[in-house]
Amino acid sequence: MIDDFAENGLLATAIDGFVAREPQKRMANKVTEAINAQHSLVVEAGTGTGKTFAYLVPALRSDKKVIISTGSKNLQEQLYSKDLPIIKKALDYTGKISLLKGRANYLCLERMYHQYAAAGDLDKSLRTDLVRVKNWSIKTKDGDISKCTTVTEDNPIWPILTSTNDNCLGSDCEHYNDCYVVKARKRALNADIVVVNHHLFLADVVVKDTGFGELIPKANVMIFDEAHQLPDLACHYFGEQLTSRQLFDLAKEINLAYRTEVKDMSQLQQCADKLQKCTQDLRILISQQNNKGNLRYLFNQSSIKQELFYLFDALDFCKEVLLLAIGRSTTLDNCYDRVNQYQQLLKKLTETHVPGYSYWYESTYSSFLFALTPLSVTEKFEELLTQREGSWIFTSATLSVDNQLDYFTKRLGLTNAESLILESPFDYINQTILCVPRYLPSPNERGNAEKLVDILLPVIEANNGRCFFLCTSYAMMNALAEKFRLLTKLPVLVQGETSKTKLLEQFIESGNALLIATSSFWEGIDVRGDTLSCVIIDKLPFTSPDDPLMKARMEDCQMQGGDAFNEVQLPEAVITLKQGVGRLIRHHNDRGAIIICDNRLVMRPYGATFINSLPPSPRTRDVNKVIDFLLSNNEPDNLENK
Incomplete structure (x- = not known):
């Protein structure tokens, strides 16, 4: 394995621009050991380590069936279309590689x-x-x-x-014989390396009720890239959800079958129309509530109780009518099964007293979602690892909190996993500067967007844009966008005004833009070179304690005698902040400033946990020193930690 990653090794010979990196070798050796010994491994590999090649080479060398799961469809496509072909060619690998997406x-x-x-x-x-x-x-x-x-x-x-x-x-x-999903699964069954994503993997684990439902074949080696996403995703997938879309789709299917297959049963249209109307009435009522909240409180309201009663009644009516049509249409037979499933699920969702779960809802003008989510997936994941013997490898640039991996491993029950933290090879001391500006408004202070613009506009203009401003809320994002557009001639791009892909294209093409964004722009974005040399974060990304799932996890932690802030809220915020900060330095030639607009980072004891979890950048509180750094190529070694 060392030969593959050496300066004169196979990869250096086959890949233009390949640079031998000691952390990459270490990771590749550990992955090889884990595969050979069939044990679990958790690796935090800092940005620039080259973790993708560090697990791909051992995977292709292993001669075993390998599933590689990534954090998103975009990363899945990149792995399949770009990274794997490079390694396949370098190693002269002759095995079959397959891409498998959700149905x-x-x-x-x-x-x-x-x-x-x-x-x-x-x-x-x-x-x-x-x-x-x-x-x-x-x-x-x-x-x-x-x-x-x-x-x-x-x-x-x-x-x-x-x-x-x-x-x-x-x-x-x-x-069935021409089904594209079936064909994709057959290709995956016959492949040696199968590339999936976390959503598909977890959905597949949950669906194990029928042979057709399972898409992902069994494998000897499971590799999870961007593994920091897994615990939260697993909570959602091991829970249960019922949406207005499912109910509307069911009503449409019944109606469609009546119009095309079983035209002599007008009761089908009657029951479908009733189900559609009851779902619509409930949706309108729920849209008048908060857009996210606790199901316990929602279902205790008399008006909601009444609409739920009507919905149960509509499902009963559908069940009676569909029972009469059994055997006449495979579509209607499927609809009958779904009615039973939705009835049982709705009943389960209304029994909100079961401990160990968070009961919550989300609502928009056009839809609603009811959900119950387990507060812990430790047992489920341990069971999964026991059932599917082999090597389980988890890696990401952001798994540790305060240089410890416990928060991640405990959430997934990886008690026996070997762990490794590899620091980024980038020279953050000379490539970056970290600033928490003086005179910041408090995070929830009225008019704080205007004050932040006053403090930061000189930095952004001195840097000629080339800046990401990452926000923790849509309200702050929109307020900042409005203020900046009034005060600067630089292009101001805002998340939501066009697609994510187009927004990034515009940012790169303009060369002097300020991009203001939230949520999805905190991770998975890779802009290299001078185009991005400043990342600003509006405040520490604590999840609101009013978020139903976060609130339930905190209450559960307290009931078990734990410290909810230090054991739940703080680690989540640290990992999110690491993701945001990680947008800045993507290449060993990159250089830039990180500005975090939250005094708590330097004035609260827990600020040290954030600082210790971030790359080792020189620190200052003076925005003028940030401007000097951005305008010069001088090394910032002499900056004081003020």
Whole structure:
């Protein structure tokens, strides 16, 4: 393995610009040991370590079946289309490699033909898109909707033409032999390396009720990149959810089957219309509440109780009618199973007294979601590791808190895993400066956006833009955008005004932009070079204690005699901050400033936990020193830690 990563090794010979890195070698050796010994390994590999190659080389060398799971579909595509081909060529690897996505990424032929049979139900633009998809379906080999050039991925036609675990007919479907999901699974079964994402992996673990439901084949080696996302995602997937979309889709399916297959049963339309109306009435009522909250409080309201009673009644009516149609249509048979499933799930959701779970809801103008989420997935994950013997490898640039991996390993029950922390090879002492400016407003002070603009505009203009301003809320993001657009001629780009991809393209093309964003821009963004040389964060990213899941986790921690702030809130905020700060230095030639606009970082005892978890940048409280650093190539060694 050392030969592969040496200065004159196989990778250096095969890959232009390859640089031998000691941390990368160490990680690759540890991954090899874990694979050979069939044990678990947790590795925090700082930015620039080269962790992707450090696990890919041992994976391809192992001659074992390997599943690699990434944090998102974009990273999954990058791994499959860019990184794996490089290593495959370098190692002269002859095994098969497969990409497997969730079923919502593949065209469902059954649903497409069903929609064609009742195309009058769609509006004109959707009918046009349906024809485009139909024309594409004749040419496509894998049915991957991202490859359809005539209809964009976010087009509303796709949810209508892709299947879910709920509505998939499985082997009863007349198009089963031509099914793109089935074909994708067969390719994965025959492959040696299969690339998936965390959402698909966890959904697949949960779905184990039927052979068709499971998409991911068994493997000897499981590798999770961006593993810091796993604990929270696992909580959601090991919980249960019911959405207005599921209920609306069920009503549409019943109606569609009546119009195309069982035309002599008008009761089908009656029960479908009743279910749609009850779901709509409940949605309208819930949209008047907070957009996120506790189900216990919601379900105690008399008006909500009344609408829930009507919804239960509508599901009962559907069940009675569908019982009469059993055997006449595979679609209606599937609908009957779903009615039973939704009834049981709704009953479970209304029994909000069961300990160990958070009961919560989310609501928008057009939808609602009811959820119960386990507060711990330790037992579930331990059970999973026991059932699927082999090597389990978890890696990310942001797993540790205060140089300890305990927070991550305890949440997933990885008590016997070997662990390793590899520091970034980047020279943060000379490449960066960290500033917590003086005279900051308190985080929730009225008019703080205006004060932040006054303090930071000179820095941003001196740097000629080239700046990410990462916010912890949409309200702050919008307030800052409004103020900056009034005061600067620099391009001000704001998340939500166009797609994430286009926003990044505009940022890079302009070369002097200020990009103001929240949530999804804190991680997974890779802008190298001079285009980005300043990252500003509006405040420490603590999750609100009013968030239902966070509140439930804190209460559960306190009930067990723990310290909710230090054991739950603080570690979550540290990992999120590390992600945000990590947007700045992506290459050994990058250089720039990190500005965190929160006095608590230097005035509260817990500030030290944040500082100790971040790269070792020189620190100052003087924004003028930040400007001097950005305008010069001088090394900031002489900056005082003021």
